[in-house]
Amino acid sequence: MEVRVEHISKRYQKPEVQALKDISFEVEKGELFGLIGPDGAGKSTLFRILTTLLLPDEGQAEVAGFDVRKDLRALRSAVGYMPGRFSLYQDLSIEENLRFFATLFGTTIEANYDLIKDIYVQIEPFKDRRAGQLSGGMKQKLALCCALIHRPKVLFLDEPTTGVDAVSRKEFWQMLKGLQAEGISILVSTPYMDEASLCDRIALIQEGQILSIDQPKGLQEKYPRPLFALRAQGMNQLLDSLRDKPELASVYAFGEYHHLSFKEQSPQGMEALLADLRDQGFQDLEAHSIEAGVEDCFIELMQKSDGSSN
Structure with a gap:
């Protein structure tokens, strides 16, 4: 060594x-x-x-x-x-x-x-x-x-x-x-x-x-949950709304999108979330699944270290 x-x-x-x-x-x-x-x-x-x-x-x-x-x-x-x-x-x-x-x-x-x-x-x-x-x-x-x-x-x-x-x-x-x-x-x-x-x-x-x-690749592969990117009109208001959702394990701003993951993953999870956001008046919603990057892993580890979420 x-x-x-x-x-x-x-x-x-x-x-x-x-x-x-x-x-x-x-x-x-x-x-x-x-x-x-x-x-x-x-x-x-x-x-x-x-x-x-x-x-x-x-x-x-x-x-x-x-x-x-x-x-x-x-x-x-x-x-x-x-x-x-x-x-x-x-x-x-x-x-x-x-x-x-x-x-x-x-x-x-x-x-x-x-x-x-x-x-x-x-x-x-x-x-x-x-x-x-x-x-x-x-x-x-x-x-x-x-x-x-x-x-x-x-x-x-x-x-x-x-x-x-x-x-x-x-x-x-x-x-x-x-x-x-x-x-x-x-x-x-x-x-x-x-x-x-x-x-x-x-x-x-x-x-x-x-x-x-x-x-780096090994760290990204250890990310524990499926990760999604989401954006809409009114990103600041969207972030506040997402942080109030009890079904979400993590939410944070990331460039043009907010990154989020669910506590319990199901095929209907994102569909239900988008429907709820539309009911709240959010427009031009766009969501897709993504691979976790090093920064996502870093945020996840920090939250795990201090016991926080969102």
Whole structure:
């Protein structure tokens, strides 16, 4: 195993909050592992512990065979870390930033150029431009190159696509697939549920606790009930009405539709619901069955965790 986490917990004192609660998982060599959850779920805290920037209160962890408490120097040389906030030197150029980080790790750009070349060629024409003057997508590529310049065994990417456009997000994930082919283990955190399907396995995390770990498809197949999408005129009023229906197990807004499931499934369930809604005056009702996505699974697990519904 390239990463092993056993019963890690972390509490902050000011303000007092339990950031991580008994976290355990493993990541295999060459695996692309996603940590999926909203802001404040504990993703950044976990990554900081695994890259030796924080010490856990409880539990133990190993990365690339090194203990996060005992082997700080060796572990830092074995990992690459790209924090959520752009943290390179704004007044240095692209090339100066890259050479600076190469020097920190006792290497050169040329020594590991084969690893970063597919990424670097996209920003090399602007190598003399200061980092602070780069677009979001170019900053992202530069930060990734700096995290890779010493050829790490494990790469940690903390919400790397936040704040960049859709095209840059797509390009970034294509880069990750290329790095994975080089044998690098990648742990990436993201609040974007659509990125979960691009990972080999994912851990859904909420309020410092892991709700489930599985392959994206495996997680979706575990969704416990048939799921439906429904829309009509007056979506806000429709949501209020649906939440008052005792026969429904879950109801929540989802883009242009509301997603819902029944406590007891029967062929007449949806027909009866639509008839009831028409009697209430809702018009242009449209309903169809759907496959549960990762976000549906996440909502289901959250409701199960806190004992709530609707």
